[in-house]
Amino acid sequence: MLCERCHQRVATVHLTEISNNVKREMHLCEACARELQGGPFGWLPQFSLHNFLAGLFEPDVAHEALRPRVGGRRCGRCGLSEEEMARGGLLGCASCYDAFQPRLEPLLRRIHGTSRHAGKVPARSGGRAKVLRELQGLKKQLEEAVAREEFERAAVLRDQIRELERKLG
Amino acid sequence: MSLKDIVSRAYSYWMDGTGPEAGLVISSRVRLARNLAEFPFPHLLPVEQAEQVIHAVHLALQHREVTQKIGKLELIRMGELTAIERNVLVEKHLISPDLLKDYQKKAVVLRDDEVISIMVNEEDHLRLQVLLPGLQLREAWRLAAETDDLLERTLNYAFNERLGYLTACPTNVGTGLRASVMLHLPGLVLANQIESMVNAVAKLGLTARGLYGEGTEATGNLFQVSNQVTLGQSEEEMVANLTAVTGRLLAQERAARQALYRDRRETLEDRIWRSYGILKSARVLSSEETMRLLSDVRLGVDLKIIDGLSHRLINELMVLTRPAFLMKLAGREMPPHERDVFRARLVRDKLKQ
Numbered sequence: 300m301l302c303e304r305c306h307q308r309v310a311t312v313h314l315t316e317i318s319n320n321v322k323r324e325m326h327l328c329e330a331c332a333r334e335l336q337g338g339p340f341g342w343l344p345q346f347s348l349h350n351f352l353a354g355l356f357e358p359d360v361a362h363e364a365l366r367p368r369v370g371g372r373r374c375g376r377c378g379l380s381e382e383e384m385a386r387g388g389l390l391g392c393a394s395c396y397d398a399f400q401p402r403l404e405p406l407l408r409r410i411h412g413t414s415r416h417a418g419k420v421p422a423r424s425g426g427r428a429k430v431l432r433e434l435q436g437l438k439k440q441l442e443e444a445v446a447r448e449e450f451e452r453a454a455v456l457r458d459q460i461r462e463l464e465r466k467l468g
Numbered sequence: 469m470s471l472k473d474i475v476s477r478a479y480s481y482w483m484d485g486t487g488p489e490a491g492l493v494i495s496s497r498v499r500l501a502r503n504l505a506e507f508p509f510p511h512l513l514p515v516e517q518a519e520q521v522i523h524a525v526h527l528a529l530q531h532r533e534v535t536q537k538i539g540k541l542e543l544i545r546m547g548e549l550t551a552i553e554r555n556v557l558v559e560k561h562l563i564s565p566d567l568l569k570d571y572q573k574k575a576v577v578l579r580d581d582e583v584i585s586i587m588v589n590e591e592d593h594l595r596l597q598v599l600l601p602g603l604q605l606r607e608a609w610r611l612a613a614e615t616d617d618l619l620e621r622t623l624n625y626a627f628n629e630r631l632g633y634l635t636a637c638p639t640n641v642g643t644g645l646r647a648s649v650m651l652h653l654p655g656l657v658l659a660n661q662i663e664s665m666v667n668a669v670a671k672l673g674l675t676a677r678g679l680y681g682e683g684t685e686a687t688g689n690l691f692q693v694s695n696q697v698t699l700g701q702s703e704e705e706m707v708a709n710l711t712a713v714t715g716r717l718l719a720q721e722r723a724a725r726q727a728l729y730r731d732r733r734e735t736l737e738d739r740i741w742r743s744y745g746i747l748k749s750a751r752v753l754s755s756e757e758t759m760r761l762l763s764d765v766r767l768g769v770d771l772k773i774i775d776g777l778s779h780r781l782i783n784e785l786m787v788l789t790r791p792a793f794l795m796k797l798a799g800r801e802m803p804p805h806e807r808d809v810f811r812a813r814l815v816r817d818k819l820k821q
Contacts, residue, residue, distance in 0.1 A: 392512065414630070
């Protein structure tokens with residue numbers, strides 16, 4: 300048997316790891332085993348950001364809506380299944396963001412504390428997004444103006460908002 | 469200069485040793501993750517489509533405005549480079565080690581001065597990077613944003629009104645921005661304050677990690693601090709936040725250096741001169757030892773204990789003495805011991821000049 304890590308030398312070290320009642324066997328050559336056991340804590344599984352993230356895709360039992368459905372959803376465009384996404388920690392294409400939206404929303408909040416973009420918008424394809432961003436800004440200013448009782452300024456802002464909303468249709 | 473020549477040159481503009489705070493801040497980097505709307509993300513991309521993505525990027529680079537405003541950007545497929553050349557690009561911090569995996573589907577774009585680089589088909593279709601010497605995050609962001617806008621004239625980015633720029637990994641979605649600074653913090657390490665620094669930085673939505681080595685163990689006392697979150701804030705806010713925190717870290721580092729210089733001057737000077745002495749006379753030098761000694765020498769230059777040495781030379785040595793670069797210089801593969809001998813000779817020669 301060849302070492303399953305380097306695939307070059309003969310496996311002479313056989314490790315069994317049991318975590319969360321899942322048994323995992325590893326067959327390694329001496330060199331790879333030494334490397335993996337090098338740390339002060341002995342053998343540790345290698346850390347991978349994607350596997351770590353994949354764990355976060357796991358539904359909270361408390362959130363009924365997030366329970367996996369039998370069969371699971373699939374992205375209609377790239378064909379990635381919900382399960383594959385959860386396992387790999389990566390989305391398959393731009394449409395996956397729509398396909399898996401209910402599952403992603405809480406995840407994004409966990410990672411970023413929000414699920415709403417507030418940065419740059421592409422000049423060519425983001426025309427509508429740009430107007431929306433401007434609209435958001437104006438609405439915020441309007442609230443502030445009202446709070447400070449600057450009614451003249453508020454009236455100007457309100458007109459600008461109406462104008463933009465009309466543009467968006 | 470052809471891209472093959474760029475690869476074999478030791479110098480990159482980020483090593484210039486200029487720019488604000490050049491002694492403590494080695495470089496500032498801004499990276500933008502972008503994807504093309506029409507294609508699956510790279511990990512699901514078949515070879516033919518990977519080639520189409522590379523082709524689309526290649527076309528975008530030739531847009532008249534790109535060459536006028538940004539300069540000539542050259543694309544090279546990873547498969548056209550040798551294994552050593554690919555590793556050299558990693559050692560110069562121009563590409564990530566991930567671009568070496570499955571390299572037949574990947575390409576890299578470089579501007580002559582290596583300030584701008586684009587990884588094609590890494591985790592995302594495009595990873596646009598701007599790398600400048602010293603603390604210049606705002607400048608790096610401006611140049612990255614301008615390049616991004618010009619590429620967008622040709623490329624159709626995956627963008628969503630609510631979520632922003634869409635990326636393969638949900639940790640990058642939104643701005644797709646990762647801004648980082650490479651800091652040299654020997655004072656905080658000697659004063660045993662690194663762990664508190666890492667914890668403090670984490671509370672501010674940023675991450676700090678050793679550039680070489682694991683966790684808080686950083687060979688050469690080099691640390692990278694970067695933003696963690698990519699969604700919900702504007703790029704300007706993120707860049708301003710990182711710049712402000714970096715300013716605080718530099719103040720702490722200076723205070724630690726001053727205290728060391730005041731209270732333990734002989735010990736500090738002795739350590740710096742010894743390190744300089746070893747670099748100038750050793751016959752066998754490992755990569756790790758070199759990084760450690762160069763850190764002491766850099767501190768010596770900052771504290772004006774050593775003169776006549778430039779930050780630029782130290783930065784260059786940091787890259788020149790990495791394993792792949794040595795082999796590139798030697799023009800052949802070398803086993804570790806032979807590399808250590810070659811490295812020691814190279815360092816002696818460079819420091820004699």
